[in-house]
Amino acid sequence: AVVSTQSTGILRMVTTFILMLIFSCILDKGYAASTGICLYNNNQGACNYTVGIAVIAFFVGLAFIAGTYFWDDITNPITRKYIVFADLAFHGFWCFLFFVDFCFTADMWRKTTQTAKDAMGGLTKSNLQFTIVMALVCVFLMAALAYLAFKQMQDMQNGESGLGGYADSGFAGAPGGYTGGFPPHTESAGGMYQQPYSS
Numbered sequence: 723a724v725v726s727t728q729s730t731g732i733l734r735m736v737t738t739f740i741l742m743l744i745f746s747c748i749l750d751k752g753y754a755a756s757t758g759i760c761l762y763n764n765n766q767g768a769c770n771y772t773v774g775i776a777v778i779a780f781f782v783g784l785a786f787i788a789g790t791y792f793w794d795d796i797t798n799p800i801t802r803k804y805i806v807f808a809d810l811a812f813h814g815f816w817c818f819l820f821f822v823d824f825c826f827t828a829d830m831w832r833k834t835t836q837t838a839k840d841a842m843g844g845l846t847k848s849n850l851q852f853t854i855v856m857a858l859v860c861v862f863l864m865a866a867l868a869y870l871a872f873k874q875m876q877d878m879q880n881g882e883s884g885l886g887g888y889a890d891s892g893f894a895g896a897p898g899g900y901t902g903g904f905p906p907h908t909e910s911a912g913g914m915y916q917q918p919y920s921s
Contacts, residue, residue, distance in 0.1 A: 730870055731790045737863045738783040744856050745776040751849040761842065761850060762830035772827060772853060775819050779860075782812060799878075806878065810871035817864035824857040 752769045753760055760769035789796075789805050796802055831854060839847060 730867075731787065733863070733866060733870075734783060734787050734790060737860070737867065738780055738787065740856055740860060740863070741776045741780040741783060744853055744860070745773045745780065747849040747853045748773050748776075751846040752853070761834070761838070761846065762827055763834045763838075765830050768827050768830045772823055772857065775816065775823060779816050779864075786812075803875075803878065806871055806875050810868055810875060813864045813868035813871060817861055817868060820857050820860040820864060824854065824861060827854050827857060 748769050752762070752772075760766045762768035786809060789809075793802075796805070831850060842850075
């Protein structure tokens, strides 16, 4: 299953780690120490929005990591469907939210006066710029996770409809245990057709 592959688990962990860096940078250096005002052009919404979506995505990401780890132990197909659908819906929506965040914070940083930027320490300025870049990175990470969830949902639907598990070796479920490619042809040794149900 796609959702339980090692590569997907690694991608989830990388995303969760970057999310932790995003809200940590904002909480540490994103607000002025004396006034608590957001340093993105003094716009509180820029900092609060970034921290909010990053923290929510971080904890939801931990839940999906746990779901990936225990995927093979989840045998109920309905439960699996709910997990994959939630995976697709959440990461698709959060991809959009991080795109909005990237545009918002980048615009606020552009509007921040040069005087305000010069008054910031080097680490503070680096943290704010790093957060903007990581918001853009999260757009692609969320899109990748949503795509993997979509592929997983397709695989599950194909498996249910028979498209994913088709066996061309014959009629495995035929009465009498017949496994050949075609039903048996009924004829006599001399080549004459035998009527079925003949008396």
